[in-house]
Amino acid sequence: MDRERILSGMRPTGRLHLGHYIGVLSDWVKLQEKYKCFFMIADWHALTDRTDTKEIKENIKRVLIDWLSAGLDPQKSTLFVQSHIPPHAELHLILSMITPISWLERCPTYKEKLNQGGENNYGLLGYPVLMTSDILIYKANRVPVGEDQLPHLELSREIARRFNHLYGEVFPEPDSLLSKTTKILGLDGKKKMGKSYENYIALADEPEVILKKTQRMFTDPKKIYIGDPGHPEECNVYNYHKIFGESSGEDLERIFQDCQSGKLLCTSCKKNLAAILIDKLTPFRQKKKELEKEEGILQKILKEGEEKALTVASSTLKQVKEAMEI
Ligand code: TRP
Numbered sequence: 001m002d003r004e005r006i007l008s009g010m011r012p013t014g015r016l017h018l019g020h021y022i023g024v025l026s027d028w029v030k031l032q033e034k035y036k037c038f039f040m041i042a043d044w045h046a047l048t049d050r051t052d053t054k055e056i057k058e059n060i061k062r063v064l065i066d067w068l069s070a071g072l073d074p075q076k077s078t079l080f081v082q083s084h085i086p087p088h089a090e091l092h093l094i095l096s097m098i099t100p101i102s103w104l105e106r107c108p109t110y111k112e113k114l115n116q117g118g119e120n121n122y123g124l125l126g127y128p129v130l131m132t133s134d135i136l137i138y139k140a141n142r143v144p145v146g147e148d149q150l151p152h153l154e155l156s157r158e159i160a161r162r163f164n165h166l167y168g169e170v171f172p173e174p175d176s177l178l179s180k181t182t183k184i185l186g187l188d189g190k191k192k193m194g195k196s197y198e199n200y201i202a203l204a205d206e207p208e209v210i211l212k213k214t215q216r217m218f219t220d221p222k223k224i225y226i227g228d229p230g231h232p233e234e235c236n237v238y239n240y241h242k243i244f245g246e247s248s249g250e251d252l253e254r255i256f257q258d259c260q261s262g263k264l265l266c267t268s269c270k271k272n273l274a275a276i277l278i279d280k281l282t283p284f285r286q287k288k289k290e291l292e293k294e295e296g297i298l299q300k301i302l303k304e305g306e307e308k309a310l311t312v313a314s315s316t317l318k319q320v321k322e323a324m325e326i
Contacts (some may be wrong), residue, residue, distance in 0.1 A: 006035040006177070007140035009082065009131075009277050012059035016066040017200035018277075019193030022184045022243060027144055029071040031177075033247075038078040039067070039308060044082050044089075045131070047114075048124055055194075064298055066203055067285040071314040079213050080305035081133065087313040091133035092126070094320060097159075098162050108151050132156040136171045137313045144177040167323040170316075184243060189218045189236035204288055207278045214274040219266045230266075231258035237266070240273055248276045265324075 016025070023125050031037055041060050046052055052059075060081055072079060086100065104110065109278055114120055131152050135143055136159075145152055153176045160171040165289055186192060186199025205210045220235040224229075232238035232255070241255055250272075257265035291298065 003036045004107070004141040005038065005138055006031055006142050006144065007038040007040065007135050007138045007174075008144045009040040009045070010063060010136055011042045011046045012056055012063045013046070013195060014055070014059050015062055015195075015202045015204055016070075017193055017195065017202045018186055019186070019200060020066075021070060021203055023146055023179050025067070025070045025072070025178050027177075031144065032181045034074060035142070035278075038140065038312075039072060039077055039079050040134060040309075041081045042134070045127065048127060048177055051203060059258040061298065064302065065288055065291045068301070069284045070203065074301045074305060078305050078308045079301060080309040081302060082114060084302070084306050085137075085309050085313050087137055087310070088130070088133050088169065088316040089318060091137050092130045094134075094324075095133055095159055095163070096126060097128050098166060101125070101158055103155060103158065107155065109148065128152040128155045129159070132159045135174050136160055137316050138309075139172055139312075139316060140174050140178045140306070141172050143174050144179065146179065148210070150176060150178075165321075167320075169298065170319055170323050185236055185239070187213055187217045187236075201277065203284050205280060205283075206285070206314060210277050210281065211271075211274045214277065215267075217273075219269070226265060227262045229262045230264070232256045232259040235259070237269055237273055241269075241276075244273070244276050248279065250276070 008024075010020070028037070028039060039188075041063050043056050043060055046056055046059075047294065064079065067079065068074075098250060106130055108127060110127070113124060118124065128151075132155060133285050135153075135156050138212070145153060153186040157173045157242060160173050164171060184193055186194065186196070186197055187201070196320075201210055205213070214237075217236050217237050217240075220231045222234070223230045238255065238259065241250060245252055245255070255264060255269070259269065
């Protein structure tokens with residue numbers, strides 16, 4: 001039997017950071033062993049942040065380099081850019097005809113954008129319909145997404161169901177695949193790690209930068225003087241140790257106790273964390289430096305990915321039109 005299909009996408013926002021790695025990329029790297037994977041750089045979706053358009057092309061290249069450096073393998077997965085596969089847009093148009101506006105207006109991400117003062121345009125409203133066509137055009141069975149994308153996925157299922165009901169069974173209903181990894185907060189310990197919050201460690205950060213950024217991290221807010229007992233369960237730095245330390249052979253129990261007893265100073269705890277992160281990210285940085293010299297390889301990877309994606313997408317579009325008799 002054919003392996004189940006996975007599709008997921010990421011908007012080209014620029015350099016990727018630890019939040020992308022922990023929440024998304026490390027999962028994708030594992031999934032490629034088990035599923036037939038399609039991973040897409042969603043450049044059309046990036047148009048919702050219009051100020052970014054000039055940077056999109058450069059950011060596509062950056063994201064691709066980061067993906068490859070983190071372990072996505074073009075021999076195992078199909079890697080491509082959304083706008084290079086026109087059937088996504090054609091299916092989007094077709095699906096827009098069977099999507100009631102009320103479904104889209106209910107979408108929390110849409111409401112949130114409007115509340116932030118965003119322009120209420122047609123593309124923003126239709127964002128989940130485009131996402132649906134990204135998924136359905138590959139007949140993906142599973143979609144690894146973060147929690148914030150779950151309402152979009154629910155809409156995709158509703159749209160798939162509606163299409164199948166109207167025109168006959170063409171699409172599987174895609175299921176979400178939530179990341180099992182613990183959430184990682186930004187360096188401020190308050191918000192999700194994000195480029196715009198300046199609270200991130202980029203995967204490509206140099207060791208000195210990682211050291212500087214970890215030194216600035218907030219620790220347990222209740223610990224005021226050196227030697228005060230700490231509360232590791234409330235400390236963002238300890239959470240980072242939990243996420244990254246175990247695989248590096250750290251004795252988490254020991255850190256926990258030494259923090260509680262006040263023996264472990266925050267400065268040393270952060271220094272240890274920096275060393276772990278530097279160690280983890282060094283192979284990534286090396287691979288990235290090699291890839292940056294290899295413009296030709298990047299082009300070739302995208303071209304091959306596109307050919308594979310286009311074959312599948314065109315075949316689905318053909319079935320859609322046959323089902324609708326158009
Ligand atoms: N909207 C997703 C995000 O911002 C990116 C995306 C676009 C996507 N199309 C997709 C994710 C299809 C999963 C499936 O993160």
